[in-house]
Amino acid sequence: MNKVILLAKRPVGKPALNDFKLITEQIPVVSEGEILLKSLYISVDPYLRGRMNDIKSYVPPFELNKPIQSAVIAEVVESKNADFKTGTFVSGNLDWKEYQVSKGKGLTKITDQGSGLSVYLGILGMTGLTAYLGLIQAGKPKAGETLVISGAAGAVGSVVGQIGKLLGCRVVGITGSDQKVTLLESKFKFDHAINYKTVTDLNEAVKKYCPQGVDVYFDNVGGEISDAVLANINKYARLPVCGAISLYNNTAAATGPRLQPLLLTKSATMTGFIVSDFTEHFAETQKKMTSWFKEGKLIYSETIIEGFDNIPQAFLDLFEGTNQGKMIVKI
């Protein structure tokens, strides 16, 4: 039998386990031109929360009582498609199923498994592309500038900070535990990290650790953390908005300080993006990230949860910040 996780109902506010439903079905039969995929690693990501709402967007919402989809690493265990031999490893946007058939469309073969497979969900996959392209295209960092990152110990944040250091920036991270502060400063070599939960005045803390002001703010969280950083931006600051995890579970539209006067005074630019905005740069970026990774210039952090049944809980844990780096479920 084959386990499948469906969206049982649309979460209101913070998602809960009973928004999901685990069912079993027959393992599908492979037709001519198809392959049977066995899921090995499944990525859970904050952005999936948005697709659980029934709102018009450029990425359509998940359908009720249909499987959820995310980035998955899978093995071809049966093939009636000459392009995919049995034993091939692939990544792609796939259903939350133990087994599924595919015609191969949209799948990327993983030919080099020297660094392990899960890395292709993270630093050498969408996470790495998001970090690099968001920082470079929307953040436009220059050597000597100060880069602040919120959600700094998360999958994308910890990579953004390392790229910032490689580019010669002063890098300051904001995160939610002392353990993560230590991790960012010692393992990821951030210049400083700030625990927003224990600091008495985040605005003052940012000011202290960014004595030259903030030139680039890579924002993963939104909300009051961002207010504190924005109070310290320099003229011509660039403000890539990669995520707003602090706001995803709000049931009403969040309010906060109006940004127009600040952007006006500072001639600053705030840019929202998703990684697919930069598809044209994927190939060159993957080459660059792979090269940095193999040279040991980028360190990778992941939190691996074991067991297909635990996918929903792993997703919920993202909103508690229990992960360090990329959150992955190993099947």
Next chain:
Amino acid sequence: MNKVILLAKRPVGKPALNDFKLITEQIPVVSEGEILLKSLYISVDPYLRGRMNDIKSYVPPFELNKPIQSAVIAEVVESKNADFKTGTFVSGNLDWKEYQVSKGKGLTKITDQGSGLSVYLGILGMTGLTAYLGLIQAGKPKAGETLVISGAAGAVGSVVGQIGKLLGCRVVGITGSDQKVTLLESKFKFDHAINYKTVTDLNEAVKKYCPQGVDVYFDNVGGEISDAVLANINKYARLPVCGAISLYNNTAAATGPRLQPLLLTKSATMTGFIVSDFTEHFAETQKKMTSWFKEGKLIYSETIIEGFDNIPQAFLDLFEGTNQGKMIVKI
């Protein structure tokens, strides 16, 4: 005797006449290398409100009991400087004085007076540069796109809309009276104009007149008008912030919907600017604007108030929207 207008106290909220003080002093004596300037036209602009606050900014605040400064057209009435003959007309950032001396630094000679002098405070001066460069550099409009402008009948807005039409955009303006709606649609050839004061639901009105959504929003006002426009933006929208006149007189920081989730969903970019960000493009832009203007492709609107003593009132009137186009005081 020489009349001078000083900043008597820093306005709290909406400025009032007693924030200004009219004094008289001796007409200054011209030393070697100097010229004596007689003010002819004085520009009053919403951005001056910001300089009346005592806050650190890249443009320093006006000093108490010192003359206010703005763009002025003046005539050289006495010269001990070989570069400026008596009878020359100049524009520059000058004191609110009937007469003042200058060494000539920062002054631009007006050699072609065929279109009148006041035009060099408006469409062929900073107003035109602001409209063109803000729209082109931050708005990046493409033919066929929809451009919405708030403060559309103001000095900058009415020029932005005309440039939008010249570039092949659908142009919709938002303004505050039926008279201005008529002006925008008939004289300035906007596709549509909306009176935000009488419309029952501005969000719905923008939707109605922008059936393809909003690609570029040139924002002069901020606040709730902008909220309604932003609810209608397209993927990859560009949002130049030129002004926030609805917020300038707030005594506390204004709050509103947090923008990060919207910018994220739409991969949109919001850019604050002041015209001096684009200094490198001034020469080519002035050439282009002059050429369009002389070909009759750009129409110019100004509200002229007479009398030096009326400068403060003309400035206050900006916040009531009594002007159509550029507000100028003729001395």
